[in-house]
């Protein structure tokens with residue numbers, strides 16, 4: 001949480017000497033609060049004030065970057081509706097180094113196919129977690145190399161053996177993988193390995209008290225690029241730990257827990273595993289490692305993630321331009337709807353099902369649905385008529401019919417007058433489009 005200018009001012013020396021480039025300490029505090037000055041330019045700030053200002057102005061959960069643009073943490077609220085969540089949970093697929101080469105190749109192929117398009121957005125799995133289970137350091141290094149060559153996605157290298165981890169990490173350090181896991185037994189070696197290679201590291205301990213102790217010890221190694229693992233592997237315990245960690249970080253600003261948190265699914269049945277993953281994505285894992293790499297299993301989880309990590313104040317929208325569904329021609333029906341993604345794609349899906357190539361023009365209603373837009377004055381006949389002219393529909397079809405949602409039948413007369421088109425009142429719900437389309441000739 002950023003400090004206000006007055007809160008910063010309380011910590012300043014109040015000499016008003018002007019050596020920082022502005023005439024007074026208050027002006028300097030205001031410049032600091034707006035990010036236009038650096039604390040370093042005041043030579044009189046005490047060590048205690050510097051510590052207080054540095055610590056108080058830091059985000060409650062540190063942002064950690066790794067791999068292919070994966071950013072985790074840096075969240076400020078407990079609930080999405082308080083503001084928004086910023087960094088979607090990073091999803092990684094687990095690949096054991098005990099797989100045979102053929103199994104590994106198949107797994108990588110499957111991971112490559114994990115790309116989805118939904119409501120106009122593209123999303124994909126974020127990374128691969130290479131897990132050292134073979135007990136053979138050379139095999140771990142080899143599998144890490146094969147995975148790195150087979151995917152550009154972010155990497156997590158997971159071993160509790162510092163020697164095996166070093167062998168796998170050093171050739172891949174330029175990929176900036178996340179590494180783990182630093183435990184009570186090995187933390188000095190693994191945190192120093194992470195520090196030498198400038199990569200983030202997972203700090204793992206059983207339970208929150210032990211995790212706190214270990215984080216404090218790891219921080220004493222003068223490195224703070226951490227991701228936390230509270231060690232639990234059952235859904236109930238993990239949910240409790242994730243919730244406590246997030247509350248302590250956000251509400252209490254408890255600095256040892258001000259890092260992103262990773263969770264691992266434990267369920268062996270894929271659908272159970274996805275339910276477990278859904279719990280962790282909802283509350284409050286920054287990264288989740290999953291076993292399944294089947295597209296049909298992952299789509300619901302990624303849909304949930306997408307819904308949670310959209311800004312509640314900015315509905316998902318489609319571009320308000322003329323869209324063609326199918327092989328359109330001059331006789332194609334012409335539908336009007338709004339640019340709220342869920343509304344638009346519901347309409348588009350039903351039009352597609354009708355198998356009648358059609359035009360759809362989503363009106364820019366700031367991403368609101370039909371009734372909401374109409375109530376807010378954003379789905380008015382004047383605006384629709386203007387959009388019809390702008391999209392050039394009159395040059396694309398030889399008929400002069402426009403189909404509007406049934407909920408706004410009331411605008412028919414005015415729209416007909418303004419557009420010169422005959423207004424056909426369509427169904428209220430998109431689910432009625434299929435039967436409605438059969439009445440078109």
Ligand code: SF4
Pocket residue numbers: 012013014015016017018019020021022023024025028041042043044045
């Ligand atoms: Fe105040 Fe420091 Fe600036 Fe002097 S240099 S005016 S003490 S903030």
